[in-house]
Amino acid sequence: MTGASSGIGESFARLLAARGVDVVLVARRGEVLQGLAEELRGRGVRVEVMAADLTDADDLARVCVRAAEVDLLVNNAGFGAFGSFVELAVDDHRRQIALNVAALTELTHAALGPMAARGHGGILNVASVAAYAPSPGSAVYGASKAFVTSFTESLHAEARASGVHVTALCPGFTRTDEETPTGLVWLARHKVAAAGLAAVARGKDRCVPGPQYRALVPVLALTPSAVRRAVAGALWRRLLAAEGARDL
Secondary structure, three states: OEOOOOHHHHHHHHHHHHOOOOEEEEEOOHHHHHHHHHHHHOOOOOEEEEEOOOOOHHHHHHHHHHHOOOOEEEEOOOOOOOOOOOOOOHHHHHHHHHHHHHHHHHHHHHHHHHHHHHOOEEEEEEOOHHHHOOOOOOHHHHHHHHHHHHHHHHHHHHHHHHOEEEEEEOOOOEEOOOOOOOOOOOEEHHHHHHHHHHHHHHOOOEEOOOHHHHHHHHHHHHOOHHHHHHHHHHHHHHHHHHHHHHHO
């Protein structure tokens, strides 16, 4: 699994290890992965650590080779930059696309063919409810998650007959550094990870954790795009005004 050093990725690793599943941990921070690996090995599972930056072509190629050998690929690594599109550095936009879109696509390609040949397997791509609405202030991130959702649903239809389950996990706001959510908006990361694993095991095309977000997504689908844009724009302007007031 990618993005395994913290947050939802760490929760995926812990849940799988608790079920006796051997895991391959991928993230940039190798020293953090080693600490997690030692803990998980204490549960009697095999843990492989691959320190890799998936925006680096050589690192990505190395992880793709390993992805071709696994029975479950969890594409969890992602990056989001927040701010006005024109004010953020273009490198921030490039990095989001490289990690959230390009690396995920290549890893999925590397894994899906061998899984189909074996007649079984699962691919869980972590998207976001941001895929379903305009995202002023995180335009590239929202667009990248819309790509992941559409891409995954298409592959779900393509791969279904081969015995491979391809699922998009679309969480809302998730506490990546705490297990207990605060308020009605926040989700606990271990519950998000558990929901995703359950969904890919059942062969679902999509998983939206949390009743509040499961109710929101169909509402967004039925809301005219002009209304969604207007609401998102108003929220963005309010946020800008609040930031400006804090700067005074």
